[in-house]
Amino acid sequence: MPTQRHWREIPQRYRLEGNFCPDCNRYFLPPRLVCPGCGRKELTPKKLSRKGKIVTFTVIRVPPKTQELKTPYPVAIVETEEGARLTCQVCDCEPSELRIGQEVEIVFREVMREGKTGVIMYGYKARPV
Amino acid sequence: MVGIVGYGAYLPRFRIKVEEIANQWGNDPEVVKRGLRLKEKTVPAPDEDTITISTEAARYALLRAGIDPEKIGALYIGSESHPYAVKPSGTVVAEALGITPDVHIADFEFACKAGTEAMWVAHNAVKAGEVEYAIGIGADTSQGAPGDPLEYAASAGGSAFIFGRNKIVAEVLHTASFTTDTADFWRREGAFYPRHGGRFTGEMAYFRHITEAGKMLLEKAGMRPEDITYVIFHMPNGRFPLQVGRMLGFKKEQIEPGWIVPEMGNTYSGSSPTGLVATFDIGKPGDIIMLVSFGSGAGSDGFIFRLTDRIDEVRDLAPKVKEMLDRKRYVNYATYAKIREKIILNE
Ligand SMILES: [Zn+2]
Numbered sequence: 001m002p003t004q005r006h007w008r009e010i011p012q013r014y015r016l017e018g019n020f021c022p023d024c025n026r027y028f029l030p031p032r033l034v035c036p037g038c039g040r041k042e043l044t045p046k047k048l049s050r051k052g053k054i055v056t057f058t059v060i061r062v063p064p065k066t067q068e069l070k071t072p073y074p075v076a077i078v079e080t081e082e083g084a085r086l087t088c089q090v091c092d093c094e095p096s097e098l099r100i101g102q103e104v105e106i107v108f109r110e111v112m113r114e115g116k117t118g119v120i121m122y123g124y125k126a127r128p129v
Numbered sequence: 130m131v132g133i134v135g136y137g138a139y140l141p142r143f144r145i146k147v148e149e150i151a152n153q154w155g156n157d158p159e160v161v162k163r164g165l166r167l168k169e170k171t172v173p174a175p176d177e178d179t180i181t182i183s184t185e186a187a188r189y190a191l192l193r194a195g196i197d198p199e200k201i202g203a204l205y206i207g208s209e210s211h212p213y214a215v216k217p218s219g220t221v222v223a224e225a226l227g228i229t230p231d232v233h234i235a236d237f238e239f240a241c242k243a244g245t246e247a248m249w250v251a252h253n254a255v256k257a258g259e260v261e262y263a264i265g266i267g268a269d270t271s272q273g274a275p276g277d278p279l280e281y282a283a284s285a286g287g288s289a290f291i292f293g294r295n296k297i298v299a300e301v302l303h304t305a306s307f308t309t310d311t312a313d314f315w316r317r318e319g320a321f322y323p324r325h326g327g328r329f330t331g332e333m334a335y336f337r338h339i340t341e342a343g344k345m346l347l348e349k350a351g352m353r354p355e356d357i358t359y360v361i362f363h364m365p366n367g368r369f370p371l372q373v374g375r376m377l378g379f380k381k382e383q384i385e386p387g388w389i390v391p392e393m394g395n396t397y398s399g400s401s402p403t404g405l406v407a408t409f410d411i412g413k414p415g416d417i418i419m420l421v422s423f424g425s426g427a428g429s430d431g432f433i434f435r436l437t438d439r440i441d442e443v444r445d446l447a448p449k450v451k452e453m454l455d456r457k458r459y460v461n462y463a464t465y466a467k468i469r470e471k472i473i474l475n476e
Contacts, residue, residue, distance in 0.1 A: 014225040069175040069468060092142050092174055092458075108184045108225055109176040120212055122180065122221055 003114070006121045013123035016050065016106065018084055019043040027084035050106040052080040052126065059095040066112050074098050078106070078126045092127040103129045131256045132297035133290045133434070135194025135443065138406040139185035139268075140286040140393065140453040143172040145465045147281055153462040154276045161281060166367025170284035170394025172460060173270045175468045177285065179208040180218045182268040182399070184225045186289040189447035190264065191226065193298070194291045198226050201291065202260025203233040205250050207243025207267045207398045208287075211236055214318075222266070233260070240314060241363055242424020243267060244398035248290050249430055252301055255292045262293040269397035274322035275471055282366050284394025288402035298443055299409065299418070299434040303350045306430050307342035314425035325425070334427045335365065336373055342429035343377045343421050350433050354378040357433075358416040361387035361404035363423035365395050386411050392454045405434075407450035414438045 009030070011017040018029030022044060024037035029048055034041055057076035060067070067073065074090040076098070090098060091109055104126035111123040146169045151158035162168065173182070183206050191198055204223045211218045219234035233254070237243045244267015251265030268287025273279025292301075313334035316323035326334075339362055347353065354360075360383050362370040367390050374384045387404030396403055401422040408418055414436055421431045466472055 010224055014221075015227050068474075069470070091176060108181050108188075109174075110178060110181060111176070120178075120180075122225070125176065 003119050003121070014108070016048040016124065018046055018048050020046040027080070027082040029080070029084045029086045046082075048084050049081040052078040052104055052106065054090070054098065054100055054102045054104060054126070055079050055085060056100055057090065057098055076126060078104055080106075086124075089125045090127065091125045098128070105129050130297065130300050131252060131292060131294055132300040132437075134196065134262065134293040134296050134298060135190040135192070135291040136288065136298065136406055136409055137186045137189025137191075137193060137447050138286065138288040138403045138450050138453065139182050139189065140403070140450070141171050141173045141177055141182070142456055142458055143174060143468075144169045144457045144459050145172050145462070146459060149462050149465075150281055164368070165278075165281055166371075166391060167281055167394065168391045170282060171286050171396070172465055172468065173285035178212045178270050179206070179210050179268045179287070180212055180221045182270070182285065182287040183218065183222045183266045183289065186268065186287045187222060187226055187264060187266060190289040190291050192447045193443040194262075194293075194296070195446075196262060196291070196293070196296075198228045199231075201226070201228045201232060201262045201264055203251060203254045203263035204228065205235050205237060205247035205263070205265050207237040207239065207245070207247035207265075208269050209238060209240055209243060209316075209397055210269045210271055211238070239428065240425040241365070241395070241397045241400055242422045242428055242430060244288070244402045245420070245422035245430035245432070248292075248402065248432070249304060249306070251290070251292045252304070255294065262291055264289055264291045266290075267398035267402040269399050271395070271397040272322060272469060275466075277322070279323070279325070282390075282395040284396050286393060286396040286403055287399035288406045290402070296439060297437055298439045299436050302417075302433045302435055303346060304430070304432050305342055305346040305349055306428060307338050307345060308428035309338070311425075311427035313427055330425070331369075334425060335363070335369055335423050336376065338427050338429040339363065339373045339421050339423050340376050342431045343419075346419065346421065346431035346433060352417070352433070354383070356417060357383060357419045359383055359386050359408045359412065360419045360421075361401050361408055362421050363401045363429075364388065364390035364404060365400075367391050389450060389454065403450060409436070409440065410444060410449040410451065412436045412440055414440055
């Protein structure tokens with residue numbers, strides 16, 4: 001993940017700033033340029049809630065180099081209270097304990113490090129409440 | 130009057146027991162537990178650091194304060210484990226809280242006293258009328274060298290305090306600092322683990338600075354120990370805060386609500402601040418609460434607070450320290466060594 005792209009995405013990664021289509025009543029994170037439902041281009045910025053539940057998940061056992069301290073770790077699709085669906089790691093849990101429908105909170109965590117001397121990138125993860 | 134308008138603590142969920150560390154190094158667990166009066170300590174997850182802990186603690190403080198984050202004009206973080214040697218922790222936290230760019234930011238360092246330093250400066254920025262609200266945070270993910278007695282205590286966690294003039298939860302009545310040049314504990318640039326001066330760390334450092342700052346503070350306030358409802362001291366282990374409390378004339382019941390070190394360990398810059406949050410969690414309106422930190426190098430900051438009626442309204446708006454201490458998952462020494470990066474991996 002290049003540092004510059006990460007920097008541009010700070011509002012969504014740090015503060016869950018997504019957007020919303022008033023015609024379809026749908027929420028998006030990451031924010032969308034065009035509503036996939038109706039094609040509307042003027043979407044309303046919207047900060048999402050930090051509460052949600054797990055829609056589905058998988059367990060990563062062969063990780064990229066930057067994630068090897070966490071292996072095995074779950075990656076889930078989480079639906080926020082508003083109905084936005086986002087993809088993120090689930091932290092502070094054993095993969096065997098996770099269940100579909102489980103309530104989670106969105107927390108602020110380190111998501112990646114550029115080796116021992118590079119930039120540390122932060123963002124959101126889910127953890128069981 | 131200036132005071133704390135919102136406060137929050139954050140503790141990681143992982144723990145390691147004293148037995149687990151003692152057995153690893155061939156020490157008698159019962160002797161260590163009795164000697165240090167510790168049971169277990171918090172361990173940060175591999176993706177937690179001073180920045181993430183500060184952010185979560187500050188979010189809880191915002192929940193209790195109920196203010197618009199954009200009104201916060203200053204943010205200060207004290208830590209001895211800032212993730213970068215050069216690049217502030219505060220900028221990430223401020224961005225995560227949504228209080229940039231109209232905000233003054235600084236990272237502080239002063240061993241275990243850096244948290245109360247951040248609180249002291251935040252308090253004075255509001256008092257000077259420069260900003261409407263200021264936030265002071267103490268957080269750490271500290272490491273003791275493997276096999277060093279420090280390893281039994283060095284843990285992770287932190288607390289955040291928002292200072293302001295309206296909707297005060299705890300008024301700041303008095304402050305005092307006592308500081309000298311004393312090399313009791315240090316880490317040179319580039320060294321991974323800190324070193325300490327053995328027995329020198331007790332009498333001339335911890336006990337001297339806390340008793341002197343405590344006496345200055347009580348004298349300034351015109352109070353005696355019996356006028357204070359609860360008191361919190363820096364907690365490098367379980368024994369020292371009880372001992373220094375006795376030296377100043379406090380009873381164990383006054384110390385106990387903030388004496389969370391047996392289950393939390395020493396969260397360094399987050400130690401006495403988190404003891405303060407634990408005390409706010411059980412305090413009643415009108416209670417007088419005294420805090421004296423200690424940082425090697427060496428110095429102590431002291432505060433005397435008075436809780437207002439608002440404490441009962443805000444207490445349940447965010448998790449309490451006891452709840453976070455009770456929510457835990459134990460790790461063994463091998464897992465601990467891996468997630469604390471005590472094992473050398475290939476790049
Ligand atoms: Zn639409």
